[in-house]
Amino acid sequence: MEGSVLGMDVPDSVKAALLLQCRRTADDIEASLARRRSSQEAYADAERPVPANSNDADRPPERHEADESAAYAPALTPGSSERILGAIFMAAGEGLLLVDEDFEIVRANQRAGEIYGVLEPNLMGVDIRSFTDASGAARLSDLFDGLIEGQRMSMELSCTYVDGSTFPATITATRIDLDGRRHWPLIVRDDTDRKSLENRLWEEKQQTEEMNVTLKNVLKNIEADRKVFETSISGKITTLLLPALKKIAKATEPSVRKSYLALFEEQLLSLIAGCESQPDPGLLRLSRSEINVCRMIQAGCSSKEICEALSLSFETVQTHRKNIRKKLELKGSKVNLHTFLANQAL
Amino acid sequence: MWDEEHDVVIVGSGFAGLAAALEAAKICSSVIVLEKMRVLGGNSAISGGLLGVAGSPLQEAEGIEDSPELMLADMLKAGLYLNHVDLARTVAEQSAEVLRWTTEDLGVRYKPTLSHLGGHSVPRTYNTINTSGSGIIKPMLGRCRESGIAMRLKTFLTDLIMDKNGAVEGVEVREDYIFPHKESGKPRRIRARRAVVLAAGGFSQDKAFRLIQNPLITDDIESTNHPGATADTLITALRAGATPVQLSMIQLGSWASRDEEGFGVGSMFSLLAGFPYGIIVDVETGKRFVNELSDRKLLADAILNEGRESIAIVDCEGARHASTLAQCLKRGVVQKYESIEDLAAANRVPAQSLKNTVSVYNSFVEKRKDDDFGKPIAAHLSPLRNRPFYAIRLTTKVHHCMGGVQINQRGQVIHIETHRPIGRLYAAGEFTGGVHGASRLGSNAIAECLVFGRIAGQNGAREPRRKALQGARQH
Numbered sequence: 001m002e003g004s005v006l007g008m009d010v011p012d013s014v015k016a017a018l019l020l021q022c023r024r025t026a027d028d029i030e031a032s033l034a035r036r037r038s039s040q041e042a043y044a045d046a047e048r049p050v051p052a053n054s055n056d057a058d059r060p061p062e063r064h065e066a067d068e069s070a071a072y073a074p075a076l077t078p079g080s081s082e083r084i085l086g087a088i089f090m091a092a093g094e095g096l097l098l099v100d101e102d103f104e105i106v107r108a109n110q111r112a113g114e115i116y117g118v119l120e121p122n123l124m125g126v127d128i129r130s131f132t133d134a135s136g137a138a139r140l141s142d143l144f145d146g147l148i149e150g151q152r153m154s155m156e157l158s159c160t161y162v163d164g165s166t167f168p169a170t171i172t173a174t175r176i177d178l179d180g181r182r183h184w185p186l187i188v189r190d191d192t193d194r195k196s197l198e199n200r201l202w203e204e205k206q207q208t209e210e211m212n213v214t215l216k217n218v219l220k221n222i223e224a225d226r227k228v229f230e231t232s233i234s235g236k237i238t239t240l241l242l243p244a245l246k247k248i249a250k251a252t253e254p255s256v257r258k259s260y261l262a263l264f265e266e267q268l269l270s271l272i273a274g275c276e277s278q279p280d281p282g283l284l285r286l287s288r289s290e291i292n293v294c295r296m297i298q299a300g301c302s303s304k305e306i307c308e309a310l311s312l313s314f315e316t317v318q319t320h321r322k323n324i325r326k327k328l329e330l331k332g333s334k335v336n337l338h339t340f341l342a343n344q345a346l
Numbered sequence: 347m348w349d350e351e352h353d354v355v356i357v358g359s360g361f362a363g364l365a366a367a368l369e370a371a372k373i374c375s376s377v378i379v380l381e382k383m384r385v386l387g388g389n390s391a392i393s394g395g396l397l398g399v400a401g402s403p404l405q406e407a408e409g410i411e412d413s414p415e416l417m418l419a420d421m422l423k424a425g426l427y428l429n430h431v432d433l434a435r436t437v438a439e440q441s442a443e444v445l446r447w448t449t450e451d452l453g454v455r456y457k458p459t460l461s462h463l464g465g466h467s468v469p470r471t472y473n474t475i476n477t478s479g480s481g482i483i484k485p486m487l488g489r490c491r492e493s494g495i496a497m498r499l500k501t502f503l504t505d506l507i508m509d510k511n512g513a514v515e516g517v518e519v520r521e522d523y524i525f526p527h528k529e530s531g532k533p534r535r536i537r538a539r540r541a542v543v544l545a546a547g548g549f550s551q552d553k554a555f556r557l558i559q560n561p562l563i564t565d566d567i568e569s570t571n572h573p574g575a576t577a578d579t580l581i582t583a584l585r586a587g588a589t590p591v592q593l594s595m596i597q598l599g600s601w602a603s604r605d606e607e608g609f610g611v612g613s614m615f616s617l618l619a620g621f622p623y624g625i626i627v628d629v630e631t632g633k634r635f636v637n638e639l640s641d642r643k644l645l646a647d648a649i650l651n652e653g654r655e656s657i658a659i660v661d662c663e664g665a666r667h668a669s670t671l672a673q674c675l676k677r678g679v680v681q682k683y684e685s686i687e688d689l690a691a692a693n694r695v696p697a698q699s700l701k702n703t704v705s706v707y708n709s710f711v712e713k714r715k716d717d718d719f720g721k722p723i724a725a726h727l728s729p730l731r732n733r734p735f736y737a738i739r740l741t742t743k744v745h746h747c748m749g750g751v752q753i754n755q756r757g758q759v760i761h762i763e764t765h766r767p768i769g770r771l772y773a774a775g776e777f778t779g780g781v782h783g784a785s786r787l788g789s790n791a792i793a794e795c796l797v798f799g800r801i802a803g804q805n806g807a808r809e810p811r812r813k814a815l816q817g818a819r820q821h
Contacts, residue, residue, distance in 0.1 A: 104676075114384045117487075119572055121608050122392050122480065125673045162386060162480075163487035163497075 095188030099144075101181055103127045115169070115190050117162030128186070131159050133166075140171070144184055147175040156191070168195045233271065240267050282328040283344060290327070291346060293320045298341040348516060348815060351537035352376040352496070354806050355517055356545060357503050357579060360390035361479070361792055362775025363545035364486040365799025366806065371493040373807035374540060379495060380517070382502040383525055383574045387483040388547050389776075392572055394614045395474030395481045396463065396789035397448070397456075397796075399441045404460050405470060412468050414438040421790065424465045424641040425748075425783020428592065433781045436755050436801075437794045444796040445472065452485040457669070462622050462724060463788035465641030469724075471789040477614050477669045479792065500524065502531065503579050506542065506586040506771070513769025514542045514586070515812075525574055537815065541770040541806030544759070545799060546579035548747030548776040550596070555581075556744065559594040569744040570602055570609035580777065583751050588771075589762040591779030592749035597786055598646035599745035600656075603679045603738055611670040612679040612738050616658050617788060619671070620738055623664025623727065625707050629655040632690070632699030634707065637719040643785035646742055656740045657693055659704075661730040674738070682734045689735050704730050746786050750779035757802030772806045774798035 089096060095112030097105050108123040116123065116131055129137035136157040143155055152174045159169040168191040173184050244264045251257040265284065286294065289310075296306045303317045310317075325331050330340060353374035356363045359381040371377045381388070399405075400417035417438040422429050448454040455475040462469035474481025490497065502523035509515040516538050520531035549555050550569040555577035557563060569575065584590055601621065603612025620626070621638040626645075628635050636648040638658075649656055665671055674680035683689035686704055690697035708729035710716045716723060751773050752760040758767035775795040782790065 110384070117385050117387075118480070119385055119387070119392055121572075121610070122478070125611065125677070162391075162484055163491045164484070165491055 095186075095190075097123075097128065097186040097188060099128050099184045099186060101183075103129055103140075103144075106183070112188055115188055116159070132157050133160070143171075143173055144175075144182075147173060147184065149175050149177055151175065159188075159190075167192045236267070236271055241271075283346070285327045286324060290320055290324050293317060294324060294341055294344075295346050297321075297338050298344070298346060300338065347535065348537040349534045351516070351539055351815060352378045353538070353540045353811065354378075354543065354803070355380065355536055355538040355541075356543045356803075357517070358388065358545035358547055358775070358777070359386040359497065360388035360545065360547055360775065361482065361486075361795035362547075362777070362799035362802070363388075363543070364390075364483070364490060365796045366543045366545055366772070366774055366803030367490055367495045368486065368493065369800045369803030370543075370807035371490075371495050373804065374811070376539075377493075377495045377807075378498060378536065379490070380498050380501040380503060380519060380536075382500065382523055382578075383572070384499060386487060386497060386499065387480065389571050389575060390479045390792075390795065391483045392609055393479035393792070394609070394617065395477060395479045395792070396461070396617070397441075397445060397472040397474075397482075397792045398463070398466065398470050398787065398789035399445045399472060399793065400438055400470060401442045402445055402460075402470065402472065404458070404472065405468070408460065408469070410460070410468050410470070412470055414441070416467060417441065417470065420465060420467050421782065421787060424643065424785045424787050426643075426785065428595070428783035430591070430752075430780030430783075432755055433753070433778075433798075434783075437781055437790065437797050440797045441793045444793060444800070447800070448482060448485075448796070452482070452489060454482050454485050461618055461667075461789075462639070463617065464621060464639040464645065465785075465787045466789075473618070473669075477618075482792070500531070501534075502528075503546070503582055504533070506582060507535065508586065509769075511769060514538065514771045517542060526576070537812075538770065539812045539814065540809040541772055543757075543802045543806050544579060544583055544751070544771070544773040544777055545775045545795075545802070546777050547575055548750070549575060549577035549580060550744040550747060551575040552577040556596055556747075559749070560596050563596055563598070563744060567598070567742065567744055568607070570599055570613065571744070572608070580750065583759065583771075583773070583777075584762075586771070587761045587763065587768055588773075589752035589760045589765075590749065591752045592783070593747075593779070595748035595779075595782075595784055596744060597642055597746040597748060598650060598742045599642060600646045600649045600740055600742050601658075602741055602743045602745075603674075604741040605679050605739055606677060608743075610679060611673040611677065614670045615665075615668040615674045615680055615736075615738055616740065619660050619664050619666075619668035619736075620658030622724075623667055624658055624660030624730065625703065626656050626658050626740070627695065627700060627703060628652075629657055629693060629695050632696040633703050634719060637716065637721040639721050640719075641785050641787055642745070649740070650742050657695070657737045658740055659689065659730065659735060659737050661732045661735050663728050663732045664730070665736045671736070680736050680738045682736055684734055686735060689737050693737055693739070746782075746791060747776055748779060748782040748784065748786055750777050752780060753778045753798070753802075755801075756805050757798055758805070770806070770809050772802035774802040 090109045092109055092111060095115045096109040097112050098107040100106050105123050105126050105128055108120045110120060113120040113123055118126070129140055132140065136159070139155060139157060143153060147153060152172060154170055154172040156168060156170050158166045160166055170189045170191055172187040176183050176185060241264065244260060244267060248257055248260045248264065251260055269284070292310060293306060296309060301309065303314060303321070306312070306317050307314050321337065325337065328340065330337065353376045354370040356367050356370070356377065356379045359379050363379055367377050367379050398417070400412050400414045405412050414435070418435050421434045421438065422431070425434070449456070456472045457475055460469040461471040461473055463471050498521070500521065500523050502520045503517055504520055505518040506514050507516045507518055517536050519534050519536060521534045523531035548571070550571040551573055552575070553565050557565065599613065601613045601616035603610055606612055624638070625634050626636060626638050627633065635652070635654065636645055668674070671680065675682060681692065683692065686701055687697050689695070690700045706718070708731065710718070711723055711727055711729045714723045753773050754760060754767065757772045757774055759771040759773045760766070761768045775798060776791065778798065781794050
């Protein structure tokens with residue numbers, strides 16, 4: 001007689017073989033289940049089953065599942081793994097909450113209690129929406145309704161501390177369904193520090209930008225001042241100096257020329273009046289060799305060094321010094337020439 | 347020498363500590379509250395929010411005659427006349443004012459009806475709208491914030507520092523303390539220019555300490571308190587010379603549920619519905635064994651001494667008074683049954699005996715007299731007939747420490763040798779002893795904490811101000 005397996009005609013012999021195979025598989029499953037049961041009992045009794053053949057030294061000992069699990073995690077009983085999970089949950093650095101369909105908190109960890117200022121047992125049964133304002137509550141509802149199982153979403157909202165003060169927080173929600181009811185595990189992060197850092201960064205950025213604008217304005221003003229200054233200089237040169245120069249060139253009488261020159265000098269001095277590094281007017285009276293000597297003095301050289309550098313006799317240098325002091329109107333004063341010259345532009 | 351200084355330094359952030367802080371802040375500028383735990387409010391925040399008041403507006407509205415004298419008489423009777431009468435009287439006399447303060451100044455909202463708790467001769471108990479002490483703590487914390495009162499969490503008192511005249515000059519604390527590790531955190535010294543107020547609560551969770559005081563309260567008895575209710579600050583005060591009062595008077599509560607930890611939601615079911623409107627039954631016999639409205643000590647003794655396992659049963663009429671019913675059912679703390687038979691079967695109570703007990707009790711209710719245990723049968727009490735029925739599995743937990751340090755009516759801590767106040771040292775609330783004697787009546791703790799907290803805060807802030815020190819942080 002022919003039978004049909006999965007819609008295919010197969011001979012009886014094959015069918016018998018298949019049946020046998022099925023029976024063996026079923027036996028295997030049963031045996032494995034039995035082993036698992038015994039290993040669970042072993043967990044519960046905290047005792048390992050003694051292998052039946054343990055006293056038979058000739059045969060290698062069979063490996064029992066209970067032995068394997070015991071070898072992998074000797075200290076782990078079902079109770080302790082739950083405790084470990086509980087401990088991890090409680091110790092987590094962010095606030096962890098489990099919220100049910102009534103928006104009630106059913107589990108909370110330490111950090112969550114700290115964030116809201118409420119002892120964990122007191123958080124149980126509290127409506128999560130009571131920790132935020134009306135708009136936050138509405139957004140939380142929307143977030144919960146919108147989530148499908150396994151999806152994760154975050155939102156920022158304003159939360160309320162136990163003393164009524166508010167703080168910024170980020171809520172990350174997922175959804176899991178337990179016993180046919182929807183639950184939302186939440187991670188709550190207090191953003192007070194992050195927000196204040198962000199605010200400070202933003203304030204600093206604002207300040208830098210303001211500073212930029214100010215500097216640009218300053219630069220513009222300087223540019224404008226410079227133009228005004230240039231205009232005034234060129235105006236003075238064309239209206240005063242150039243005509244004076246022409247007169248000097250035309251003058252034949254040395255005395256006339258001399259008086260023009262004095263006038264010219266006065267004009268020049270008036271041009272540089274008000275400049276910061278205003279040269280001492282006396283400096284203009286110095287001769288070329290006197291200025292050379294001054295530069296040496298300014299550089300800190302001694303008279304002897306000046307003699308050598310400029311190939312002058314010591315007496316000549318001393319005479320130059322005397323004349324320089326006279327022209328700079330330092331004669332009789334105690335001011336050191338080197339000190340005086342130190343701040344002068346030569 | 348000092349890291350910072352304030353006018354008044356308060357240890358503890360429950361009812362007493364915050365009441366002291368709020369009063370002190372009205373008088374002086376710089377008040378700081380130190381709390382060793384990670385959150386504020388201590389036991390107060392997880393309590394049931396019951397406030398006993400003699401001569402309240404609700405009593406007047408309901409036509410209940412009451413007076414501070416009657417409340418005092420109830421306190422003394424329950425306290426087996428071991429109360430320090432002047433302190434108990436202060437609480438009774440100021441209870442009405444403290445109620446006014448919470449509603450008018452703090453904006454606390456209460457339910458519109460009074461509860462009748464065991465040991466009180468009349469209904470005089472207000473209950474916050476959310477059936478929790480947080481209904482008072484939250485407004486207090488809000489007001490503290492507005493008043494600029496500094497709150498320091500995770501700050502653990504390690505010593506009281508005395509000046510050369512023997513008055514308290516400040517405290518030594520560990521900041522960034524991690525409960526319960528004594529060595530955690532860094533030491534810091536805080537100076538008190540005017541006074542230090544100790545409001546650190548009781549030691550119901552301190553199994554070692556309570557066993558010394560009362561060897562009957564063994565390690566296996568849990569507590570309704572939060573884990574921080576330890577004797578550390580009490581010991582610090584004793585070291586500074588405070589006088590201990592009745593430390594062995596430790597209250598057991600028999601209203602808590604076997605099916606949840608701590609005070610939970612079941613306690614308020616028992617207190618508001620199970621006891622006043624229902625019966626307590628021995629699981630083994632199915633019989634009543636006590637007046638359900640007797641004071642806490644008698645109740646706990648009746649349960650604990652006999653090693654009884656008991657349940658409280660109420661019908662749907664009585665269960666309406668339990669505002670935590672929905673939460674209790676949701677968490678499996680209270681179970682609902684369609685018949686007494688179902689209830690008996692599920693709780694393994696002999697069914698016939700239980701049915702008899704209920705019908706006998708119902709007959710007492712109808713004739714307005716409890717022949718067996720003398721439970722006062724109030725006019726609005728009705729027989730247990732309306733299904734569904736509700737049951738809660740009761741257990742006994744350590745609830746309150748009547749004992750503590752001795753204070754006078756001004757809230758000053760009394761020295762053990764001189765019997766005179768220790769300079770500038772005040773205390774209030776469960777931290778102190780004597781108000782309740784051998785047993786505290788339900789709903790009298792909040793009254794005590796608020797009354798003496800305010801007194802300690804006011805008097806502490808009026809101490810002459812010490813000169814500010816150079817170098818210490820000014821506030």
